[in-house]
Amino acid sequence: MFNLNRLDISWIILMLITLANAFIAETADPHIFITAVICFSIAYKGRRVMDHFMELNYANKTIALLMRSYFYIFPLLIFLTDMFSEQLAELTSLT
Numbered sequence: 001m002f003n004l005n006r007l008d009i010s011w012i013i014l015m016l017i018t019l020a021n022a023f024i025a026e027t028a029d030p031h032i033f034i035t036a037v038i039c040f041s042i043a044y045k046g047r048r049v050m051d052h053f054m055e056l057n058y059a060n061k062t063i064a065l066l067m068r069s070y071f072y073i074f075p076l077l078i079f080l081t082d083m084f085s086e087q088l089a090e091l092t093s094l095t
Contacts, residue, residue, distance in 0.1 A: 010052040017041050035082045039075035046071030 004012075021041055028034045050071065051057045056064045081088065 007052060010048055014045055014048060017045055032083055035079055039079045042075040042078070043071050046075075 021038055024034060024037065047068065050064075050067050054067075056067050
């Protein structure tokens with residue numbers, strides 16, 4: 001019936017993860033576990049886009065390493081920012 005290739009399947013997976021993230025963000029109570037799930041999905045989606053759409057898994061090793069680092073470091077920073085939000089607010093307040 002449907003003739004799906006790898007890119008179609010990757011796109012469907014990315015859309016399902018995005019919809020799940022939106023549902024979780026709208027319905028779940030704020031909790032560090034929810035932030036961890038969202039951050040993990042951001043890293044996974046970034047890696048999937050990098051490998052299947054940008055085809056950087058065949059690129060220069062340095063470029064691939066830098067892009068992978070980007071997709072792992074920024075979700076980690078988001079998680080740490082949420083985890084230590086009160087301390088960061090105190091550090092950056094003017095009063």
